[in-house]
Amino acid sequence: MRTQVGIVGAGPAGLLLSHLLARSGVDSVVLEARSRTYVERRVRAGVLEHPTVELLREVGLADRLDREGMRHEGISLRFDGGDHRIDFADLVGRGITVYGQQEVVKDLIAARLDDGGDIRFEVSEVTIDGLADSPVIGFTGADGRREELHCDVVAGCDGFHGISRGAFVPEVFDRQYPFAWLGILAKAAPTHHELVYANHPNGFALYSMRGPEITRLYLQVPPDTDAGTWSDTQIWDELGSRLAAEGFTLNEGPVIEKGVTGMRSFVAEPMRHGRLFLAGDAAHIVPPTGAKGMNLAIADVHVLAEALVPFLRHGDESGIDAYSDTCLRRVWRAEHFSWWMTSMLHVAPDDDPIARRLQLSQLRYTVASRAAATSLAENYVGLPHGVSP
Ligand code: APR
Ligand code: PHB
Numbered sequence: 001m002r003t004q005v006g007i008v009g010a011g012p013a014g015l016l017l018s019h020l021l022a023r024s025g026v027d028s029v030v031l032e033a034r035s036r037t038y039v040e041r042r043v044r045a046g047v048l049e050h051p052t053v054e055l056l057r058e059v060g061l062a063d064r065l066d067r068e069g070m071r072h073e074g075i076s077l078r079f080d081g082g083d084h085r086i087d088f089a090d091l092v093g094r095g096i097t098v099y100g101q102q103e104v105v106k107d108l109i110a111a112r113l114d115d116g117g118d119i120r121f122e123v124s125e126v127t128i129d130g131l132a133d134s135p136v137i138g139f140t141g142a143d144g145r146r147e148e149l150h151c152d153v154v155a156g157c158d159g160f161h162g163i164s165r166g167a168f169v170p171e172v173f174d175r176q177y178p179f180a181w182l183g184i185l186a187k188a189a190p191t192h193h194e195l196v197y198a199n200h201p202n203g204f205a206l207y208s209m210r211g212p213e214i215t216r217l218y219l220q221v222p223p224d225t226d227a228g229t230w231s232d233t234q235i236w237d238e239l240g241s242r243l244a245a246e247g248f249t250l251n252e253g254p255v256i257e258k259g260v261t262g263m264r265s266f267v268a269e270p271m272r273h274g275r276l277f278l279a280g281d282a283a284h285i286v287p288p289t290g291a292k293g294m295n296l297a298i299a300d301v302h303v304l305a306e307a308l309v310p311f312l313r314h315g316d317e318s319g320i321d322a323y324s325d326t327c328l329r330r331v332w333r334a335e336h337f338s339w340w341m342t343s344m345l346h347v348a349p350d351d352d353p354i355a356r357r358l359q360l361s362q363l364r365y366t367v368a369s370r371a372a373a374t375s376l377a378e379n380y381v382g383l384p385h386g387v388s389p
Contacts, residue, residue, distance in 0.1 A: 003029045003118070004312050006137045006151035008126060008164050010039055010119055012101060013280030013297040014157030015108035016061075018117055020305035023059060026312055029149055030119040031126060031139055033158075036109065039121075043185060043257050044101035046210060047195075047291035049382025050094040052298050061107055069099035070209065075380065077367055078198040080360060083245040084367035085194075091370070091377040098195075100210050101294050128154055128167045131274035152275070152312055153320075155304065157297075159281040160266070168273035177263035177287060177342065178349050179203070181218045182227055184235060188215045188253030197289070197345055198243050199363060204289075204346045205242035207250075215251065218288075220346050227258045263287040263342065265335055270324035271300070277323060279304055284331050289345060290338035290380070299385045300327050330388040337379040 005021055007014045010032035018028045032039065048056075048069070056062045073089035088095050112119055122142040130136045137149040156164025181204075189212060196207035203220035210216050217239055221230075232255045240250055266285040271278045280297030303326050307319030344362050348355055366372045383389075 001029070001147060002150045003027050004152050005155055005308060006135065006149050006153070007031065007155045007157055008128070008137065009156070009158035009162055009280075009282070010034075010105075010109070010121070011157060011159055011280060011297065012104055012108065012294050013282075013301050014155065015105065015112060015119075016298055017155055017157060017279065017301040017305055018112055018119075019061065019108060019115075020059060020301065021308065022112070022115060022117060024305070024309045026309060028118070028155075029151075030112070030117070031123045031137065031149070032119060032121050033123060033126070034121065036121050040102055040106050040109065042102055042105075043183075043259070045288055045291055045293055046098050046100040046208065046216065047295075048097040048099055048104075049295040049380075050096065051382045051385050052295050053097050055298065055302055055385070056104075061111055064103070064107055065097065065099050068103070068211070069097040070211070072096050072098055072194050074194055076192075076194060076196045077363060078196055078243065078245055079200075079363045081245070083196070083248070086367070086373050086377055086380075088377045088381050091374045092381055094381045096291075096381055098209060104294070126158075126163055128156075128164060128276065131167060131276050133275065135275045153308060154276045155301075156276055156278040156282045157280055157301070160285055162282050164276060165268055165278060165282050167276055170268035170270065170273070173265070173267045173269070175265045176223075177265075177346070178223060179220050179346055180223045180225060180263055181206075181261045181288060182221045182225060182230060182235070183216065183218045183257075183259055183261060184255045185210065185257040186215045186217065186253045186255050187213060188251040189213055190215050191249055191251045196243060197341070199345045199347075199359060200242040201347065202238065202242055205239055207239075207243055215253070221260065222349070223262060225260050227260045230258075261288060263289075265339055267328070267331060267335060269328060271327055272320070272324045277304055277308075277320070279327075283327075284335070286334055286338035287342045288338075289341040290334065292334040292338050295382055296331060296334050299330055302385045303327055326387060330383065330385070333379070333383060333388050
């Protein structure tokens with residue numbers, strides 16, 4: 001088998017890359033370890049930055065997103081018993097859209113398959129060789145047959161636990177946080193129209209949603225928590241305490257999904273090794289507090305597609321040579337923002353009284369100063385793709 005770009009992983013990064021390349025006449029094959037049903041049902045985050053939505057619109061992927069996505073023009077920070085809105089529309093003239101990552105994945109798969117795209121689900125034993133000049137991806141297909149995919153370049157879009165990062169020895173920057181998030185999806189109508197990030201002495205809580213009938217909620221918990229040890233009643237009680245504010249009521253309902261997510265800041269440098277290009281979670285992880293994971297994956301493949309097209313058409317290497325540095329600038333900006341939001345909103349296990357006062361001071365300043373609120377808003381709605389500060 002032969003293709004121009006061999007893509008490992010059918011998450012948002014791999015699927016969007018395949019779509020962007022196809023629009024420029026570049027062919028690709030996507031190899032995915034899981035089944036289509038599995039990747040379409042995997043519950044992940046759901047905040048799309050402004051530049052993400054603009055790109056999806058520009059490349060014809062936003063029909064359902066424009067119908068069903070929820071436009072938000074701000075968020076609330078809740079602390080010390082008070083609620084403080086950060087008005088994105090006023091501060092930076094842009095907003096975000098709440099639309100589940102698995103909805104983006106469904107739209108991408110449908111668009112690729114409608115267009116004759118080649119996605120192989122349920123592949124195993126994926127190997128990558130020949131990265132100096134003529135890459136070959138080995139894999140076992142869903143039918144058990146061993147295959148070889150020869151390509152010009154390989155895109156490693158196989159997430160944090162994938163194999164492509166292991167094809168070389170990048171320098172790794174890794175920090176784990178001493179807490180995790182217990183997340184639930186509940187069949188309960190949202191009672192508030194925007195996201196609420198709460199800093200409470202018991203720990204952080206986040207109020208989000210997925211649609212007119214579904215609320216998405218998170219609680220800070222210790223890192224090795226087993227989700228099964230929290231009963232639904234305990235979860236609702238704790239959410240009620242941590243999110244409490246005047247005039248706010250939480251609609252309770254059946255919990256339809258429950259899971260624990262670890263919190264980590266991780267970057268692998270560089271994001272390129274010969275003919276292999278890493279994108280998305282394969283190269284970097286952010287703690288979810290800034291809602292940046294999927295957006296970074298999308299920004300990476302936007303830059304990558306624009307670099308690969310001139311390379312594959314007429315051997316122009318300038319874009320692929322700049323790929324890693326260009327992406328890493330934006331990645332580190334998002335790493336900083338996600339770390340900053342995380343540090344400002346979570347309670348450290350040692351509950352250091354100085355740290356607590358510093359957090360409250362930062363929160364008060366962020367909501368009181370237009371300059372500070374604008375910085376939060378600008379980072380939250382998303383910096384432009386390509387070159388970053
Ligand atoms: N071979 C083929 N596919 C693989 C392999 C492998 N060896 N290992 C992992 N995969 C697949 C996974 O099953 C997954 O579907 O690669 C895909 C990677 O997708 P994501 O994890 O969604 O990563 P990415 O596309 O970079 O998107 C980043 O995902 O984790 C969230 O918060 C993160 O929202 C962000 C987004
Ligand atoms: C979500 O809706 O799942 C969500 C929202 C905001 C975040 C993280 C997750 O910061």
